[in-house]
Amino acid sequence: MGGGSEAAESTFSCARCGKPAHLQCPKCVELKLPREDAAFCSQDCFKESWSSHKAVHLKSKVSSVETGATDDSWLYCLKKGQARTSKLPHFDWTGTLRPNPISSKRTVPAHVDQPDWAIDGIPKVEPNSDLQHVVEIKTPEQIERMRETCRIAREVLDAAALIIRPGITTDEIDRVVHEATVAAGGYPSPLNYHFFPKSCCTSVNEVICHGIPDARKLEDGDIVNVDVTVCYKGVHGDLNETYFVGNVDEASRKLVQCTYECLEKAISLVKPGVRYREIGEVISRHASMSGLSVVKSYCGHGIGELFHCAPNIPHYARNKAVGVMKAGQTFTIEPMINAGVWRDRMWPDGWTVVTADGKRSAQFEHTLLVTETGVEVLTARLPTSPNVFPWLNL
Known part of the structure; x- marks a missing residue:
């Protein structure tokens, strides 16, 4: 100072x-x-x-809740992103992690096509679409746009992976994601979606999903999931990976590797005629063999011109998902695997989901296309993707 x-x-x-x-x-x-x-x-x-x-x-710099002030830089988030406060919210924290202040919302240039929630935070088309109930068969033209968008999303996530190390804030990860997305001509889909305040999700240690990038610096031994979705040419591409920060303990390494394997085993099932409910069976079987649990509150989803739509893809066994896969469908599989119990809690910000027992959680996600003979991983790793997962070198 x-x-x-x-x-x-x-x-x-x-x-x-x-x-x-x-x-x-x-x-x-x-x-x-x-x-x-x-x-x-x-x-x-x-x-x-x-x-x-x-x-x-x-x-x-008091919160908009308290005084209606417009300066919301570096304050704690409340009400799903609609409010800010200068005080750490009261909560019965389940683990050692705490929220930190967040920076003000990043801007997107006017020349970039923006989804209908970009300005006021409220999706208009998505909630009322028939595609919330009917699984869309994509046209060849839609599929080609999905391929292009998903490749951009992969490149954006890879750019974020390159900067992850002790001392980097999750806000800095968000900045890289935002700038890389905009540079490619895309819009970061999470930004202002139902008022989410950032351009990606960063979920550290006991955070299961939807962590908000903030001022906290990553520490040696952390694990962090970065969840990226890009909107480009009117369609969305969605993926995430969990990364090691510095020297991570063996239990966390096994958790992350098992989660990666859960996704790979689930993807190997995808082809026409397979029931959506079978995805959860194979994921639960593999996780339980390692003494891990599967989150039940959040699932994979249909994706395309809508960010979230049918079908829902539960990741746990004995789920009630209905329907079978058909060529031309696109959806995500994104298992969230916990080191302890599967139950979750919600932080006061209304977004951050954490494990009920404070133990760590990991996640991986791909956007998939069902083909006539099997599956195409639209967000697959590229030859240029950073070599950060030791098990891929074996």
């Missing part, structure tokens, strides 16, 4: 020691905060007070 400016008059007392003050915090001057709380007698008192004094600056 820079030094104070000589702005306070001697009639003010030092906020730290009470002596006559001749300096004033320059940030407080900028924010037009009360001078009596910003005055200091010396640079030494100013520096000694900084760790507690800087909270005054944060508190000045």
Whole structure:
């Protein structure tokens, strides 16, 4: 932090020691905060007070809930992204992770085609579409657009994977995802979708899914899932991967590898005539063999011109999914596998889903096309994809 400016008059007392003050915090001057709380007698008192004094600056940027203020930079998220607060929300946290303040919403250039939720946060077409109940058979033209979009989504996720290391914030991951998506001419589908405040999801350690990128720095030993969806030429491509941050313990390595294998085994089943419910059977069987559990609250989904639509693809055994796969269908499979119990909790932000016992969770996802003879993985890894998974080298 820079030094104070000589702005306070001697009639003010030092906020730290009470002596006559001749300096004033320059940030407080900028924010037009009360001078009596910003005055200091010396640079030494100013520096000694900084760790507690800087909270005054944060508190000045109060949430829209409390005052209706429009400056929402670096505040905690509330109400599914519709509100901000300067205080850490109260919650019975299940693990060691805590939310951190988030930056203001990133902008998308006007020349990029934007989905109908981009401005006001409310999807219009998707909730009322017949495709919430009927599984669409894509036309060759739609499939070609899906291929192009999914390749872009893969390249965006790969760009994010390259920067993951201890000390990087998840907000920085979001910046890379946002900029790479826009550079390719796409729109980051999560941005303002039902008011989600960021361009991707970053789910660390006990976060199962929908983690909001924030100011927390990744630490050595963390695992982090990055979930990317790109909207391009009117269709969406969706994928995610879970990455190691530095030196990760053996239990976490086995969790992530098993989750990867669960997805691979599920994909190997996909072909015309297979029942959607069979996906959950093979995933649960493989996870349980390793002593792991499968999340039941969230599932794979149809995708195309809509971000989410039919069919739903549960990942757990003995599910009630109806219907069979047909050539031309596109959907995601995205198993979420927990080290402990399968049950989940929701953080006060209304998005972040965590394990009920605070133990770690991992996830992998692909967007798939059912072909006449089997399956095409539209978001498949490329020859240029970073070599970050040790088991792929065996």
